[in-house]
Amino acid sequence: MRDVAWLLLLSMAGAVAALSVRSDRQGTRVERPPHAMAAGKAAVSPRPPLPAPPRPRDVRKAIRRVFGETVTVDPARAAAGDFNGDGSEDLAAGARAVPALLDGLNHELANWTVQDATASRPDRVTVAREDALLAVVHGYGVAGWRSPQARQCYLVRHAAERPRVVRDAHALAHVLVDDAPGHPGFLYWSGSRYVWTAGAGAAPGR
């Protein structure tokens, strides 16, 4: 008799459950309000101070880390700043291609992007052996361009030859100014590429 009672109870419970599921099927299943999401990374970057000039040893080390042996760098023509406005310090340094490694430097699947700062179209750009280049390493996190993770990099033709860093008045980013005689102007990050604007006193910074 206990078994019978137990089975009856189960049957009733099942019927109730089935009815409740059936009501869902009839269109009352409703998307619930989202539950809490764990906090993610803060996206707003603080206004970056002008960093100290980079040390030659650090410059060589960073350039070798991202470009290998394909370029030689002139640490005397290096500057650090937050060029892309992400709150992490970036590096720009004058560089030349190693002629014997030009094929690797210009390879379509190389780990860097070659750009021409004066080009108005996104044509594919290649480096020639005589080109004066600006090697740029975008920083990552607090350590910036010194971080082993910082490997987003560009080789920019027709850019600043003797870069000096100033702060953009608006964009929370630094721009590179070149005061060299015969080559005045400034270089800035557009969001997708480095762009050179020629002209003495043209820099927007202060």
Add this chain to the structure above:
Amino acid sequence: MRSLRLSLLALLWTTVALPVAWTQSPPPTEAPTGFDDLTNGFTTQEVFDADRDTFDEAEFKADGLGPVYNAQACGQCHQNPTSGGISQVTELRAGHLSGGTFIEHPGGSLINDRAINANFQERVLGGYEVHTFRTSLNTLGDGFVECIDSNTLVAIANGQPFSMRGKFIQVPVLEADGALRGARFGWKNQHASLVSFSADAYLNEMGITTPLQPNDNTSNGNTVVNGVPVDDGVPDPEDDGEDVEIFARFMRATKAPPIDPVLAATVDAQAGSVLFDQVGCGICHVRNITTVPPGTVINGGAFTVPDALGSKIIHPFSDFLLHDVGTGDGIVQNGGQSTRKMVRTPPLWGVRSRDRLMHDGETVNRNEAILRHGGQATSVINAYKDLTTTKKNQLITFLNSL
């Protein structure tokens, strides 16, 4: 006694097992795919064809086009390789950054490229130095995307590594009196429903007002220019809302973008598919998502998921969350100031039909598009950089098969 027990067991089976089997959601099945102008089953083919004609139909001044606008029809920006797809068309957005706070351009961050009167032409004003282009997005398969539970998006975010975690935001569903829902449409995740998205685009891209968006746009914030009222001469709302419903119905009835079956079957593409997951691309470009069961009420009560869209497995290769991958869109819309430099992970389904990449369309080859990812994607891109040339080619072959 034995027969009584058997009868009760039979009763149990009929009252529990049968109804439960009958009422349980069907097991998820693959969503239909195709660039073939065929309905996914949400509407009949006859309705789908008529809706597509409306989607592609050009609007003129007499219809209420303008006063400022970008295109005359949905299909002018969403067309490749079939109606509802993508195009090379971009839109322009602008604003100003003041002490780290984004300030919208007068009249809104969208700068319309066309006007029905030269006096009304919008321009980026001096002092508004933040500007970006945004490519037109694919809408094929968006009916399935609409039917993703908001909590699924939250769960995806919570499953991502802390440094890569996407930002989930909620936005008002216009057709549900502003009820909030997890955003999933638009480069900045501006919308959660296809009706809201349609009403927004009808106003902001074509200048057609509807009951959900009843006020025409200004010209750079001005209602009068050179003594001429900024108006198209047609009383608002210029559409009674029917077109908006048709646009949404069309998008809900589209199939998801298909893979290229020939390329996807190659050894290189299959190896690339494995590499895609190994290097971590799939953390944000999420491969598999299942929609809610049929009968679920979504969009703040405004839409009940039909059989054609519910319990479908889709392969959008997106988490539909906002991320900062260092590409610097710079515009704030629905998500607040913290989303200024974020964009929604673009779904990669159908990416083989796109030649201009990233949100601004300024990158034209796959490798450079990958290298352009920084910020939250840094560790993944570094893993990509460590691949051999052969493996990079395989991964890119896989992308070209999507």
